[in-house]
Amino acid sequence: MPTIMPSAPTMQVPIPEPPRVITTKDLSYLKDAMSWELIAFKKLHAFAQQATDPEVKQCLEKTGRMHQQHYQKLLTHLQNNNTAAMSAIPQVQSGQQQQQQQQMQ
Amino acid sequence: MPNQNQIANPQSGQLPQVKGPQMNDRDYLNDCLATCKYLTDSLNIAVREASHQQLHQDFLQMLNETHQSAREAYDLMFRKGWYKLEAAQQQQLQQAHQQFSGYSTQFPYH
Numbered sequence: 001m002p003t004i005m006p007s008a009p010t011m012q013v014p015i016p017e018p019p020r021v022i023t024t025k026d027l028s029y030l031k032d033a034m035s036w037e038l039i040a041f042k043k044l045h046a047f048a049q050q051a052t053d054p055e056v057k058q059c060l061e062k063t064g065r066m067h068q069q070h071y072q073k074l075l076t077h078l079q080n081n082n083t084a085a086m087s088a089i090p091q092v093q094s095g096q097q098q099q100q101q102q103q104m105q
Numbered sequence: 106m107p108n109q110n111q112i113a114n115p116q117s118g119q120l121p122q123v124k125g126p127q128m129n130d131r132d133y134l135n136d137c138l139a140t141c142k143y144l145t146d147s148l149n150i151a152v153r154e155a156s157h158q159q160l161h162q163d164f165l166q167m168l169n170e171t172h173q174s175a176r177e178a179y180d181l182m183f184r185k186g187w188y189k190l191e192a193a194q195q196q197q198l199q200q201a202h203q204q205f206s207g208y209s210t211q212f213p214y215h
Binding site for chain 2: 017018019020021022023025026029030032033036037040043044047048050051052053055056059060062063066067070073074077
């Protein structure tokens with residue numbers, strides 16, 4: 001801790017990269033992608049049951065499984081602990097400064 | 106006379122002789138391809154807009170796998186003779202090459 005300038009304003013370390021937080025925008029895209037993945041694998045599963053050619057059946061089945069795996073992968077992102085991630089992030093101080101300025105006025 | 110520029114397999118997929126309103130194998134595969142193609146568009150936007158690295162990577166991997174999946178459906182349709190391609194005329198190819206070679210005066214890098 002530097003003691004030379006005790007009254008100096010605390011230097012805020014820049015956040016090195018976007019944190020592992022699901023943003024409002026991420027959430028919109030996740031919900032959108034998952035809705036489409038869900039309908040894709042349900043449909044492909046139904047098609048695979050109906051198809052007669054074994055090669056066609058296998059292709060539909062394989063693609064359906066892939067979409068379900070994608071859905072499950074995206075689901076893990078919805079378990080993100082945003083609260084914990086946010087608590088580790090230095091909060092922008094402009095809010096406090098604004099309050100102080102308002103009190104001064 | 107068969108078209109000399111056409112690239113296609115003989116139709117080997119089992120399709121009903123008289124086509125009714127029911128979907129057949131070709132329809133299923135076509136819809137599979139269309140679905141994957143649609144999803145690559147959606148995923149591409151998600152890849153571009155993702156906030157943090159891990160999410161970006163996961164979306165990118167899904168985009169790649171979905172492209173591969175669409176390609177497999179397309180390849181299978183081609184093998185079954187459900188996809189026809191047409192070669193461009195040699196002359197048109199040459200003309201385009203000549204035209205775009207002419208633009209080399211505009212190249213900034215030498």
